[in-house]
Amino acid sequence: MAEASMQSPLYAFGLASQADAVNDGRGVWANEIPLLGYISLRGNSLDPAFAEKVGAVMGVTLPVAPCSFATALDVKVLWISPDEWIIVCGRHRLGELLSGLRSALQGIRSQVADNSGGYTQVLLQGPNALDVLQHASVYDFAALEQGRVIGTTFGKSSVYAHRAGDGFCLLMRRSFADYIWRYLVRASAPYGLGIAAIEATGHAGRGVAS
CATH class of the missing domain: 3.30.1360.120 (Probable tRNA modification gtpase trme; domain 1)
Structure with a gap:
């Protein structure tokens, strides 16, 4: 749309x-x-490769402490559970972040879904x-x-x-x-x-x- x-x-x-x-x-x-962008991210926070690659794409360290969140520029990452986060971003960055996460996490047990609607x-x-x-x-x-x-x-x-x-x-x-x-x-x-x-x-x- x-x-x-x-x-x-x-x-x-x-x-x-x-x-x-x-x-x-x-x-x-x-x-x-x-009309912001919302990305559902799932993965193992204890996997160093998962956390490192997500952080590199987001430009912010993945929050792993319960009930914490992290922000950087136009990205906000909310801890939802030990293996789930909601990434909130400006709509103009949605496609870039979705593509970046999916590419970076290939071969790593994870799930990236666009929940902007x-x-x-x-x-x-x-x-x-x-x-x-x-x-x-x-x-x-x-x-x-x-x-x-x-x-x-x-x-x-x-x-x-x-x-x-x-x-x-x-x-x-x-x-x-x-x-x-x-x-x-x-x-x-x-x-x-x-x-x-x-x-x-x-x-x-x-x-x-x-």
Whole structure:
């Protein structure tokens, strides 16, 4: 599908047309980071050849510590389990990284799959962002340390979450995105929700403009 015709899972909410610079007028600011590249990677982290070759292609050391992630330029690698990672990248780098990984890992027990149509991310920040997350999840987000990624509940669904600057990044499956966004809107109602202008920094971690 041509990129010009692609639509994010939250396209119908018209978030881009509502976006504004973050200010003190709202307690919660959020927006989707749409149409990134998502690669599912599986392999044996104890195999030095696997870790070395992945790191060489990604330009970042493969995170092998539980619940950790690593970033470099426009690539973010999230540890999901001892033999699984999600690689998030700018869409312009997706083909290059898929090809590079598949070529580098030939002959090494591994799996590389393009899951770009299956995920999206939402950035959440503001003085009441933590309150919203505590309404939505059983996880104690106040205890979430920088550099850690966790999988947890969000209402009746689930997300992978990590801190992003002074806010949080929520990675979710496309099929749950509509439900999670609506839940987030409801939970934010007491604090006031603003749609944050997203600042393009060229990578999976584009930031919220302040």
